[in-house]
């Protein structure tokens with residue numbers, strides 16, 4: 001969720017990748033602001049942002065949007081973990097374009113901590129270098145990664161490996177077989193029999209506001225690489241195959257209307273373009289992101305729908321008491337241009353019971369209708 005261009009920042013001389021990398025600060029500062037204002041809890045984000053205590057709060061509209069998006073994605077991930085990790089099974093999550101996200105630390109200290117076999121974060125090398133430095137600097141964050149001997153820095157400081165956490169420097173627009181695969185499909189030196197990304201564990205791909213910056217072709221190649229990786233894993237040549245592959249995407253959509261054009265122009269003046277939004281003019285177009293790769297169950301909801309129909313009345317009441325919001329119309333306009341899409345690709349031989357439980361993966365409708373909050 002982006003603020004308009006800052007009047008004191010000159011964006012003109014920035015290369016466009018630098019401008020894309022800067023969107024990580026927007027996301028992290030929005031989260032920090034929502035946490036400071038009491039929308040949600042996250043004891044870790046302040047350790048990932050330089051001078052966090054000096055950062056000014058974001059406007060209520062951005063705080064609310066950040067809250068709706070984070071709660072919805074957290075709920076989807078919690079439910080995915082519950083369905084995937086029955087009977088003591090472990091699973092792995094891959095966050096593409098993870099930036100300064102704190103989700104690993106929240107999961108690794110929460111009720112699902114024993115279910116994480118691996119949590120893998122990928123971003124541009126500049127971003128992973130900064131994150132690796134922040135992790136080493138913060139006692140709170142590195143203690144959760146493991147003992148000092150378990151934390152290893154590699155690739156000139158751009159990559160970091162711990163017990164069940166990996167931070168990897170990759171430009172996701174490059175052909176995955178030549179870039180991402182060189183990290184994920186290769187064994188670690190101290191564990192030569194297993195690649196970082198297991199072929200056989202249930203896996204969730206998290207694309208939280210990243211595919212929108214890439215061409216549709218590059219995004220498709222990326223998702224297809226994961227599909228092929230697990231398809232290969234389900235063949236008899238790889239022990240323990242048959243891993244379900246799930247994905248969650250959060251991003252802007254529907255940008256062909258007047259409000260969408262304003263969003264695009266705001267970003268253009270910051271040197272950011274959104275080629276990835278072009279094929280998705282409506283909410284009903286979003287599931288194609290996964291359906292075209294053979295995913296079976298796919299859903300998409302706008303943040304406006306999620307706030308209205310999937311957020312409990314008591315929560316809406318609580319957050320509406322935190323700050324005055326004057327611009328309800330504008331809030332709705334913004335929220336209807338951001339969507340969350342999720343889908344699952346089950347192995348070909350899946351039984352009826354797993355089809356049934358995955359068919360139910362989704363957000364729970366709110367306990368009470370919240371029209372009065374509109």
Ligand SMILES: C[S@@+](CC[C@H](N)C(=O)[O-])C[C@H]1O[C@@H](n2cnc3c(N)ncnc32)[C@H](O)[C@@H]1O
Pocket residue numbers: 020021022023024027028096097098099100101122123124127170171172173207208209210213214
């Ligand atoms: C808006 S931020 C979102 C960060 C994080 N996912 C979150 O939601 O808090 C977008 C992130 O995607 C990363 N990103 C964008 N394009 C990328 C690419 N081609 N390769 C790797 N990372 C990319 C940026 O560097 C940035 O960290």
